[in-house]
Amino acid sequence: MFYVQVKRIVKFIRRKVKEAGARGVVVGLSGGVDSAVVTALCKMALGKGVIALIMPESETSQEDVADAVEFAKKMKVRYYVVDFSRVYNEFKRAIPIFNEKALVANGNLKARIRMCILYYFANRKKLLVAGTGNRSELLMGYFTRYGDGGVDFLPIGGLYKTDVVKLARELGIPKKIIEKKPSPGLWKGQTAEGELGVEYGKLDEVLRRIEFRSDSEIAEEVGLSKARVRGIRKRIKLMKFKCEMPEVA
Missing domain, CATH: 1.10.10 (Arc Repressor Mutant, subunit A)
Structure with a gap:
């Protein structure tokens, strides 16, 4: 089952890149299990044609950043750390109705800034943006439209969250990444299961x-x-x- 699943997704990734005439993919690597699985699958499919972007801001867990960097190095994937704290702060100053207590609106803004960064790299390097959403979150609408939902294709979009975790174990994703409490990491204390x-x-x-x-x-x-x-x-x-x-x- 594992082999068939991986083979199907790897074939899908290669097909999407070929159809678009792209050179590879760019992935937002957060330090969580979904993005780690997508990065691993893209690496299997495309080899050197993968760029990982680690995009923290002032409220991002430093543990997540460290885990993402360590994983990118382990996978031998080219990566960039793009801290967008200053960009987010400029938005805060520019938006007249900005409110620090509006956690959802502010979190969605962060997700959309990340989407812009991903697509800048995609445009400059002739890449596709590989999304990290899973079937559970797609069905529940648990993503930011034009944020983490703004992608070119979804390698694990057909897998429920629990299936992604099983696949992560088979792929050898580090245990500390697999066992983290799922969170979009858009504000301190946020958990996916708490919101759902x-x-x-x-x-x-x-x-x-x-x-x-x-x-x-x-x-x-x-x-x-x-x-x-x-x-x-x-x-x-x-x-x-x-x-x-x-x-x-």
Whole structure:
């Protein structure tokens, strides 16, 4: 299963790069498991045709930065550390309604600055931007539109989060990266499961059943309340627009 999965994704990466006439890919490497898996798969597919960007700002965990640098070195991937703290601070000064307490809006701004940096490298080096989103987060709309959602293709977009973790173990991703508490790292104390309101293990079990089972059946099988399952179903419906092109009148 592992071999088949890796072979399929590696083939997909090569096809996307070839179709675009690109020289390779650029990946945002955060120090988390998703970006580590994508970087490893791109390295397998393209060899030297991979650039990793590590993009911290003042609130970024230094442990994450160190882990990302160490992983890039281990993979022998060319990498750049681009600290965009000054850029973000200029936005803060320029936006008249900026509010330090608006965590979501400010976090989305950071994600969109990172997207701009990725695409600058992509344009200059004739690369594609390889996204790091997984199926769980795509279905739940747990990403920033035109931020980490602004990419050219999604190598692990068909894998649920728990499947990404399994794949990471098979690929030999460092244990400390795999076992980190998932977080977009957009503000201090942020955790993915805290914002989603459910741990990934339970969430993925719901998502695997959502098209074929009723809320009551899923709740009983997975061990969540019916209200929680209903909330997940509602969120999927509400967030569907984030994966679609803007509608034309």
